[in-house]
Amino acid sequence: MARVVVDVMLKPEILDPQGKAVHGALDRIGLPGVVDVRQGKRFEIEIEGEVDDARIAEVAESLLSNPVIEDYTVRVDD
């Protein structure tokens, strides 16, 4: 059984209102030194049998992210 982790984050040039809201909250509760906060999505996919890396990348690009505004990274933990 392999666990595939796909992290999807907004591209750096895209405004991130959720991250901004968290940044404001961190400032208010007094966490020092925070320069930037970005919020994204994390998918954990449990796969039985062989993991087809190319197919996973295809799925991450077409179904799990919006490539116009988001970047993704794929990591396979066996």
Place this chain on the structure above:
Amino acid sequence: MARVVVDVMLKPEILDPQGKAVHGALDRIGLPGVVDVRQGKRFEIEIEGEVDDARIAEVAESLLSNPVIEDYTVRVDD
């Protein structure tokens, strides 16, 4: 400058409708062998100066997650 990554996932015993929807979609587009999908949140926090691990854990527990239904992990990349 340190990057703190906080991953927040629903606890295993909590139903995850978003993950279920993604699982259904992966089945429909024909990704073989998918056993389970969980969807969570990822926060990337850029911090200047010293990172106070205990304080970060406090923030992850109180502000970034709901400890009744979610687990979090914190990772600091210097």
